[in-house]
Amino acid sequence: MKGIVTKSTGSWYAVRTEDNTLYECRIVGKFRLKDFELTNPVAVGDMVEFEPEGSDNKGLIRKIHSRSNYIVRQSPRVKHHLHLIAANIDQAVIIVTIVQPSLKPGFIDRYLLMTEPHDIPVIIVFNKVDLYDEESMETLQYFRKVYESIGYRTCAVSALERTGIESLKKELIGKISLIGGQSGVGKSSLVNAMFPDFDLKTSQISDYSGKGVHTTTFAEMYHLDGGGSIIDTPGIKTLTFNNLTVMDVAHNFREMFALSVHCRFGGSCTHINEPQCAVRKAVEEGEISEIRYQNYITIIDELNSQNYWERKKNM
Ligand SMILES: Nc1nc2c(ncn2[C@@H]2O[C@H](COP(=O)(O)OP(=O)(O)OP(=O)(O)O)[C@@H](O)[C@H]2O)c(=O)[nH]1
Numbered sequence: 668m669k670g671i672v673t674k675s676t677g678s679w680y681a682v683r684t685e686d687n688t689l690y691e692c693r694i695v696g697k698f699r700l701k702d703f704e705l706t707n708p709v710a711v712g713d714m715v716e717f718e719p720e721g722s723d724n725k726g727l728i729r730k731i732h733s734r735s736n737y738i739v740r741q742s743p744r745v746k747h748h749l750h751l752i753a754a755n756i757d758q759a760v761i762i763v764t765i766v767q768p769s770l771k772p773g774f775i776d777r778y779l780l781m782t783e784p785h786d787i788p789v790i791i792v793f794n795k796v797d798l799y800d801e802e803s804m805e806t807l808q809y810f811r812k813v814y815e816s817i818g819y820r821t822c823a824v825s826a827l828e829r830t831g832i833e834s835l836k837k838e839l840i841g842k843i844s845l846i847g848g849q850s851g852v853g854k855s856s857l858v859n860a861m862f863p864d865f866d867l868k869t870s871q872i873s874d875y876s877g878k879g880v881h882t883t884t885f886a887e888m889y890h891l892d893g894g895g896s897i898i899d900t901p902g903i904k905t906l907t908f909n910n911l912t913v914m915d916v917a918h919n920f921r922e923m924f925a926l927s928v929h930c931r932f933g934g935s936c937t938h939i940n941e942p943q944c945a946v947r948k949a950v951e952e953g954e955i956s957e958i959r960y961q962n963y964i965t966i967i968d969e970l971n972s973q974n975y976w977e978r979k980k981n982m
């Protein structure tokens with residue numbers, strides 16, 4: 668039988684067939700992605716073939732159909748494993764907020780390193796605008812400009828006061844959208860504001876410390892009445908990238924990659940200290956955002972020191 672994976676807990680998977688029957692499926696055997704082992708071989712959004720077992724809607728996944736794209740991160744638990752977040756999506760909606768919790772420097776850029784390799788369209792949503800003071804509003808305008816100038820859609824909303832909710836909802840109908848972001852930014856609240864029927868669990872303001880408590884623990888797909896679906900995901904604390912090379916990072920900061928044809932070393936320039944680097948020149952001249960470049964450098968430094976320790980260990 669054929670179905671789509673709508674929930675992944677790591678030990679079992681909910682699979683929905685075309686006639687809307689839900690099966691609880693297991694998987695046997697090891698699956699890999701490139702050279703990495705996966706903590707969860709099957710992702711929400713995967714199309715699978717499974718064999719029903721017994722009579723109580725249980726099943727065994729036999730085959731995963733090839734994916735049009737996927738979002739993958741370094742496993743937060745096992746360093747050299749990868750964790751699939753979702754597959755076969757039409758767009759990623761990155762939810763952030765300037766306050767409560769405050770926006771982690773570089774978080775958006777790190778998230779974009781998961782969507783860019785597959786050219787997945789992105790909407791960056793700034794939530795909780797009801798809480799922003801004048802300074803936060805300025806920060807909001809600044810970030811919106813940075814990301815819109817390099818071609819990402821952005822919007823500012825409040826799940827609490829329902830600001831901007833209807834226009835965001837329009838962007839989601841008919842598409843498969845991944846909803847991602849730090850914990851506590853209001854991912855589930857926003858989904859509830861747009862689609863009250865889902866009634867997703869959210870954390871209460873009273874037990875919410877400002878840090879994020881991981882109210883959503885598994886990725887889960889919800890079907891939209893008007894067509895399409897959304898995938899609510901657990902909050903992310905940190906994103907690191909031992910699955911990427913320095914060049915992968917360089918090629919997936921889109922405005923830098925676009926300029927690299929003018930670098931002396933072209934597509935192999937890392938834009939750090941090579942001579943005649945068009946990217947560094949553009950940063951100096953204000954054409955590339957200083958903050959994007961700083962975040963880029965931080966990620967490259969992280970990878971280089973990781974590689975250094977790996978080499979030491981293997982000597
Ligand atoms: N003031 C304000 N609070 C909000 C808004 N949206 C969400 N919240 C609050 O933020 C807290 C976290 O909301 P959730 O929807 O559970 O956040 P989440 O991103 O799904 O969190 P995880 O599931 O842990 O990743 C809750 O206390 C919400 O009431 C908003 O627009 N304004």
Ligand SMILES: [Mg+2]
Binds near residue numbers: 868869882883900901
């Ligand atoms: Mg949630």
Ligand SMILES: [Zn+2]
Binds near residue numbers: 939943944946947
């Ligand atoms: Zn360069």
